[in-house]
Amino acid sequence: MSTDFQQGRVALGARLRELRGDLTGRRLADTLGWPQSKVSKLETGRQTATETDLRAWAEATGHPETADELVALLRGVESRSRSWRRQLAAGHRPVQDTLAVEYQRSRRMRAWQPAMVVGMLQTAEYARAVFSRYADLHQSVRDIDDAVRARVRRQEELYNPARHYEIVLWEAALHAVLCPPSVMAGQLDRLSGVLGMDTVRLGIVPFGAQLDIPPANGFWMYDDRLVIVEDWHAELWLDDADTVALYSRVWETVTGPAVYGAGAHRLISRARAQLGLHGQA
Known part of the structure; x- marks a missing residue:
């Protein structure tokens, strides 16, 4: 995996963590119907989100207006490593x-x-x-x-x-x-x-x-x-x-x-x- 790609995933994960705010990872995972490990992996850049994941995250954390921003960040990451x-x-x-x-x-x-x-x-x-x-x-x-x-x-x-x-x-x-x-x-x-x-x-x-x-x-x-x-x-x-x-x-x-x-x-x-x-x- 390229260094730039991994750095991009980490930066996207940090933004996801910021949007989660005071909501616990377990609570967010329950809301989305995901295993808690998926929330952790996305926030730490150990897993690449899909556009569907990001739109669901924006909605579940109460920030639906950030969905397009998150998708744009993902496309920036994937523009280098597909x-x-x-x-x-x-x-x-x-x-x-x-x-x-x-x-x-x-x-x-x-x-x-x-x-x-x-x-x-x-x-x-x-x-x-x-x-x-x-x-x-x-x-x-x-x-x-x-x-x-x-x-x-x-x-x-x-x-x-x-x-x-x-x-x-x-x-x-x-x-x-x-x-x-x-x-x-x-x-x-x-x-x-x-x-x-x-x-x-x-x-x-x-x-x-x-x-x-x-x-x-x-x-x-x-x-x-x-x-x-x-x-x-x-x-x-x-x-x-x-x-x-x-x-x-x-x-x-x-x-x-x-x-x-x-x-x-x-x-x-x-x-x-x-x-x-x-x-x-």
């Missing part, structure tokens, strides 16, 4: 739709991904495999078909001449077989086709390249205003100038050894050959 548990409560498609807005707002997108092919370059069947595995991991709603359609629809932005994508993968992403080999072969063929696009500059960092920093997490940069970093438990949406500048330096460092054009094509072809699908196009 847990997958919450984001995937309604499935993967809403997450895809939210990202589509950021693509439409941006002109220059940069992506580093060491572990798998980035969503913007995924084939439908590869995306289906990825969504299925994450739905299993997070035990979330399995709206796989809707999520795949939303992802493929978002890829239409790749053909918009007003936008430019700089995408770099670690070679490991070409060998991480998260799907049947035939699907992976189609995905690698898709990457080969991307190499000729005017709006996309696709690079690959070879296994044997000298790395100045570890590959670490994947991330996207939207212009110079927003960075989205994926972790197992959450996405971090980072927009303060110092952090964006840090990720810009990370981008320049981690992608420095990347090869492009013919060099990238050789690495893709090598990965495809290792799938052992002889005789298949």
Whole structure:
């Protein structure tokens, strides 16, 4: 959990404690039908409130006029750390739709991904495999078909001449077989086709390249205003100038050894050959 996120939860908890005033925690819990431990966890920042929790708290403590203020504080906290548990409560498609807005707002997108092919370059069947595995991991709603359609629809932005994508993968992403080999072969063929696009500059960092920093997490940069970093438990949406500048330096460092054009094509072809699908196009 990020320090900023935890500090935000603690600050929100302090405001909740202030609104409770002389009302005991047990009395408030009884009024709301909650276990007393939930009141304590919310006030100490050990649990993240929902908007429903906050509106109920404002009403039960006699301060209904503060409901919007509390919700605004919560959204400020979650603007930096967006847990997958919450984001995937309604499935993967809403997450895809939210990202589509950021693509439409941006002109220059940069992506580093060491572990798998980035969503913007995924084939439908590869995306289906990825969504299925994450739905299993997070035990979330399995709206796989809707999520795949939303992802493929978002890829239409790749053909918009007003936008430019700089995408770099670690070679490991070409060998991480998260799907049947035939699907992976189609995905690698898709990457080969991307190499000729005017709006996309696709690079690959070879296994044997000298790395100045570890590959670490994947991330996207939207212009110079927003960075989205994926972790197992959450996405971090980072927009303060110092952090964006840090990720810009990370981008320049981690992608420095990347090869492009013919060099990238050789690495893709090598990965495809290792799938052992002889005789298949």
